[in-house]
Amino acid sequence: MLQDKFGVANHVRRVGRCNCYVSELTIAELLYGYAYCQDPRNEHDAEKIEEIFKVVPIYDSLTTYAEVKAHLRRAGQLIEEFDMLIGSSAVHHGYVMVTENLDHFERIPDIRD
Numbered sequence: 001m002l003q004d005k006f007g008v009a010n011h012v013r014r015v016g017r018c019n020c021y022v023s024e025l026t027i028a029e030l031l032y033g034y035a036y037c038q039d040p041r042n043e044h045d046a047e048k049i050e051e052i053f054k055v056v057p058i059y060d061s062l063t064t065y066a067e068v069k070a071h072l073r074r075a076g077q078l079i080e081e082f083d084m085l086i087g088s089s090a091v092h093h094g095y096v097m098v099t100e101n102l103d104h105f106e107r108i109p110d111i112r113d
Helices: 007-014 025-039 044-050 059-074 083-094
Strands: 019-024 052-056
Touching: 007 025, 007 044, 007 059, 019 025, 019 083, 025 052
Parallel strands: 019 052
Antiparallel strands: none
8 A cells, every 4th residue: 555654745745746757667566566465555656657757767877777786796795686686777877776675775886865
Protein backbone atom coordinates (compact mmCIF):
# COMPACT_ATOMS: atom_id res chain seq x y z
CA MET A 1 0.00 0.00 0.00
CA LEU A 2 1.34 3.42 -0.88
CA GLN A 3 2.25 5.25 2.27
CA ASP A 4 3.75 8.60 3.14
CA LYS A 5 6.84 7.14 4.78
CA PHE A 6 9.48 9.62 5.89
CA GLY A 7 7.37 12.62 4.84
CA VAL A 8 7.78 11.90 1.14
CA ALA A 9 4.63 13.89 0.28
CA ASN A 10 6.12 17.02 1.89
CA HIS A 11 9.39 16.55 0.02
CA VAL A 12 7.53 16.15 -3.28
CA ARG A 13 5.53 19.33 -2.60
CA ARG A 14 8.72 21.20 -1.67
CA VAL A 15 10.68 20.30 -4.82
CA GLY A 16 7.70 19.96 -7.15
CA ARG A 17 6.34 16.79 -8.65
CA CYS A 18 7.87 17.67 -12.03
CA ASN A 19 11.30 17.29 -10.38
CA CYS A 20 10.63 13.78 -9.05
CA TYR A 21 11.31 10.56 -10.92
CA VAL A 22 11.03 6.86 -10.28
CA SER A 23 13.07 4.06 -11.82
CA GLU A 24 11.32 1.52 -14.00
CA LEU A 25 12.94 -1.03 -11.68
CA THR A 26 10.94 0.40 -8.79
CA ILE A 27 7.83 -0.21 -10.87
CA ALA A 28 9.03 -3.79 -11.44
CA GLU A 29 9.48 -4.24 -7.68
CA LEU A 30 5.94 -2.97 -7.01
CA LEU A 31 4.52 -5.32 -9.64
CA TYR A 32 6.44 -8.23 -8.15
CA GLY A 33 5.26 -7.35 -4.65
CA TYR A 34 1.66 -7.53 -5.79
CA ALA A 35 2.19 -10.73 -7.83
CA TYR A 36 3.77 -12.41 -4.82
CA CYS A 37 1.37 -11.26 -2.09
CA GLN A 38 -1.83 -10.81 -4.12
CA ASP A 39 -2.94 -8.19 -1.59
CA PRO A 40 -5.79 -6.31 -3.29
CA ARG A 41 -4.78 -3.13 -1.43
CA ASN A 42 -1.53 -3.10 -3.46
CA GLU A 43 -2.92 -4.11 -6.84
CA HIS A 44 -2.70 -0.66 -8.40
CA ASP A 45 0.39 0.77 -6.64
CA ALA A 46 2.55 0.66 -9.79
CA GLU A 47 -0.14 2.39 -11.84
CA LYS A 48 -0.55 5.09 -9.18
CA ILE A 49 3.20 5.76 -9.11
CA GLU A 50 3.31 5.93 -12.93
CA GLU A 51 0.49 8.51 -12.87
CA ILE A 52 2.31 10.67 -10.33
CA PHE A 53 5.95 10.50 -11.46
CA LYS A 54 7.90 10.23 -14.67
CA VAL A 55 9.34 6.72 -14.99
CA VAL A 56 13.03 6.69 -15.92
CA PRO A 57 14.32 3.79 -18.03
CA ILE A 58 17.67 2.27 -17.09
CA TYR A 59 19.11 1.72 -20.59
CA ASP A 60 20.88 5.10 -20.79
CA SER A 61 22.68 4.47 -17.51
CA LEU A 62 24.06 0.97 -18.18
CA THR A 63 27.63 2.23 -18.67
CA THR A 64 27.44 4.01 -15.32
CA TYR A 65 26.04 0.80 -13.79
CA ALA A 66 29.00 -1.20 -15.15
CA GLU A 67 31.45 1.31 -13.65
CA VAL A 68 29.64 1.34 -10.30
CA LYS A 69 29.48 -2.45 -10.13
CA ALA A 70 33.19 -2.78 -10.98
CA HIS A 71 34.04 -0.20 -8.31
CA LEU A 72 31.91 -1.91 -5.65
CA ARG A 73 33.20 -5.37 -6.54
CA ARG A 74 36.84 -4.22 -6.27
CA ALA A 75 36.01 -2.64 -2.89
CA GLY A 76 34.25 -5.82 -1.73
CA GLN A 77 31.02 -3.86 -1.18
CA LEU A 78 28.59 -5.25 -3.74
CA ILE A 79 24.92 -4.51 -3.19
CA GLU A 80 21.77 -5.94 -4.76
CA GLU A 81 21.60 -5.66 -8.56
CA PHE A 82 18.41 -3.59 -8.64
CA ASP A 83 19.90 -1.18 -6.09
CA MET A 84 23.03 -0.77 -8.22
CA LEU A 85 20.91 -0.16 -11.32
CA ILE A 86 18.58 2.32 -9.60
CA GLY A 87 21.47 4.17 -7.95
CA SER A 88 23.51 4.21 -11.16
CA SER A 89 20.56 5.68 -13.02
CA ALA A 90 20.28 8.44 -10.42
CA VAL A 91 24.01 9.20 -10.73
CA HIS A 92 23.89 9.12 -14.54
CA HIS A 93 21.01 11.62 -14.68
CA GLY A 94 22.29 13.76 -11.79
CA TYR A 95 19.19 13.07 -9.69
CA VAL A 96 19.07 13.19 -5.92
CA MET A 97 18.45 9.72 -4.51
CA VAL A 98 15.66 9.50 -1.93
CA THR A 99 15.60 6.16 -0.12
CA GLU A 100 15.35 4.58 3.28
CA ASN A 101 18.15 2.15 2.30
CA LEU A 102 21.09 4.44 2.96
CA ASP A 103 23.40 1.54 3.79
CA HIS A 104 23.34 0.32 0.19
CA PHE A 105 23.03 3.53 -1.78
CA GLU A 106 25.67 5.57 0.04
CA ARG A 107 28.26 3.06 -1.23
CA ILE A 108 27.65 4.26 -4.80
CA PRO A 109 30.24 6.86 -5.82
CA ASP A 110 28.87 10.32 -6.66
CA ILE A 111 25.33 9.55 -5.46
CA ARG A 112 23.48 12.64 -4.30
CA ASP A 113 21.23 12.21 -1.27
